Amino acid sequence: MRIIEPSVTILDELDQQSLPVRIEFCGRICYKSEDRIDTKSAIPFVRKMAEYGHNSVLEMGVTTFTVTARSKDTIAAFFLHQPKYLFIDRLDEQSLLISGSVRALTEMALAHPNDPIARALVQKLETAHPYFFETITWGPCQQAAEVEVQRMSLAQVEALPREQLIKHRYLAVKFIVNRAVTHELVRHRPCTFLQESQRYCRYSADKFGNEVTFIKPVFFHEGSAEYALWAESMEAMEKQYLHLLETSTPQAARTVLPNSCKTEIIVYANFQEWQHILALRTSPAAEPSMREVMMPLGKMLAEKYPAIFT
Ligand SMILES: Cc1cc2nc3c(=O)[nH]c(=O)nc-3n(C[C@H](O)[C@H](O)[C@H](O)COP(=O)(O)OP(=O)(O)OC[C@H]3O[C@@H](n4cnc5c(N)ncnc54)[C@H](O)[C@@H]3O)c2cc1C
Numbered sequence: 001m002r003i004i005e006p007s008v009t010i011l012d013e014l015d016q017q018s019l020p021v022r023i024e025f026c027g028r029i030c031y032k033s034e035d036r037i038d039t040k041s042a043i044p045f046v047r048k049m050a051e052y053g054h055n056s057v058l059e060m061g062v063t064t065f066t067v068t069a070r071s072k073d074t075i076a077a078f079f080l081h082q083p084k085y086l087f088i089d090r091l092d093e094q095s096l097l098i099s100g101s102v103r104a105l106t107e108m109a110l111a112h113p114n115d116p117i118a119r120a121l122v123q124k125l126e127t128a129h130p131y132f133f134e135t136i137t138w139g140p141c142q143q144a145a146e147v148e149v150q151r152m153s154l155a156q157v158e159a160l161p162r163e164q165l166i167k168h169r170y171l172a173v174k175f176i177v178n179r180a181v182t183h184e185l186v187r188h189r190p191c192t193f194l195q196e197s198q199r200y201c202r203y204s205a206d207k208f209g210n211e212v213t214f215i216k217p218v219f220f221h222e223g224s225a226e227y228a229l230w231a232e233s234m235e236a237m238e239k240q241y242l243h244l245l246e247t248s249t250p251q252a253a254r255t256v257l258p259n260s261c262k263t264e265i266i267v268y269a270n271f272q273e274w275q276h277i278l279a280l281r282t283s284p285a286a287e288p289s290m291r292e293v294m295m296p297l298g299k300m301l302a303e304k305y306p307a308i309f310t
Contacts, residue, residue: 001238002213003231004176004262008293010300011172011266015154019061019102019129020046026172026266027057030197032207047131058103058132059085059192060268062170064152065124067096067117074146078117083108087167087270097160099168099270101192102132110136116143124149166271166308173274173297174266178215180259181289188277191269198261199251204242212238213262218288234260271308274301278309 014022020042027049028034049057069075072093085104089097096117100108102125109115109122119141126133128151157168175185186193203212214234220227237256244253269277278301280286281294301309 001211001234002209003216003234004213006175006177006181006215006289006293008176008297008300009174010297010304011174012304014172018042019063020131022172023049023057023061023102026060026194026268027054029174029194029264029266030057031200032196032264035207043131047134050132051135055103055107056192057194058106059101060172060194060266061102062099062268062270063102063105063125064097064099064157064168065121066091066150066152067098067120068148069094069117070146074116074143078115081108081112081115081118083118089164089167097164097168099170102129106132106136109138113139114141114143116141116147119144120147120149124151162307166275169271170268171271171274172266172268174264175293176215176262176264177293178217178259178289179257179261179263181287181293182263182265183259184281184287184290185265185267188267188269188273190273191267191277193265193267195265196263198254198257198263199249202245202250204245212241212257214258214260215262215289217260218292230260234258271305275309 011025014025017025024037024042024045025034027045028037046058049055075090075094075096078096083100083104084107086098086100086108091097098121100121105118105121105125109118112118119138122133122138123144158165160168175181182195185191186195201208204210212234216222217227217230220230237258240256241253244256278294278298281290282298286294298309
């Protein structure tokens with residue numbers, strides 16, 4: 001067995017990448033197949049995700065648009081559809097600022113195929129990224145031409161006033177933590193998550209070093225009696241897990257794996273949600289293993305974006 005420290009990384013370099021590259025990078029964490037990423041792998045990967053309907057992976061690509069409609073009624077009709085999982089700001093009577101993931105935008109257009117704004121948004125996306133929509137047959141929506149859509153660059157989003165910036169600027173963060181921490185993280189419902197799958201990953205394989213990796217517990221000092229007891233338990237559980245794998249699938253064998261098991265998760269959320277998460281998860285009431293990664297994350301975010309996180 002291997003014992004490692006927890007860690008946290010802000011994946012802001014992903015923001016410079018195209019939608020398929022970002023989505024592939026995050027999606028492959030589930031299968032721990034990052035070794036398959038090359039310069040040509042992103043589009044086939046996202047095409048497969050769209051085809052299989054593994055739609056949560058498509059949530060990892062959020063884009064911001066400005067929308068101008070010729071008529072105020074078009075804007076009113078769009079709001080009546082109660083758009084889900086989109087962040088929307090009104091710029092003026094006929095213009096909106098909209099941020100949404102590939103998934104949210106697609107589902108909005110599928111649910112309301114005659115809504116000119118919903119359709120114009122996916123049309124804009126489809127022009128640049130047709131592979132997300134190859135399994136969808138869109139009917140006609142003439143009124144989509146009544147709407148003008150512009151996709152915003154990262155630099156344009158970063159230049160938004162603070163109250164809009166915190167809603168429209170998204171950031172992915174990768175945590176390597178124990179499974180108790182990820183169980184708490186996934187309670188933050190407005191985020192998107194992709195996590196290493198114990199159903200797919202077979203830790204007896206060479207790529208995992210033929211062993212189970214555990215996160216060093218924050219609670220026990222190395223050398224203490226409690227730490228020795230913890231390590232002994234992990235060793236026993238690893239043995240049972242590897243034994244079960246001889247005759248069973250990873251999803252069956254994982255039933256003996258404990259909370260201390262190492263896992264990787266990418267959490268994608270806007271600045272506003274990160275502010276909320278940090279407030280809850282750095283407080284003295286938060287669980288110590290959670291604080292162990294959230295305190296450094298708060299510090300890193302304050303250094304990178306001082307106007308938002310200090
Ligand atoms: C110190 C601490 C102790 C905790 N202890 C426990 C515990 O003992 N047991 C336990 O179960 N949990 C516990 N939790 C988890 C906690 O209850 C929340 O689920 C978690 O912190 C997410 O926070 P939230 O509710 O603010 O955010 P989210 O659930 O992420 O919600 C954020 C926003 O999303 C909106 N939202 C999303 N879905 C809905 C919905 N269905 N209805 C209405 N609004 C919605 C709301 O506007 C809300 O403000 C604890 C958390 C902390 C920090």
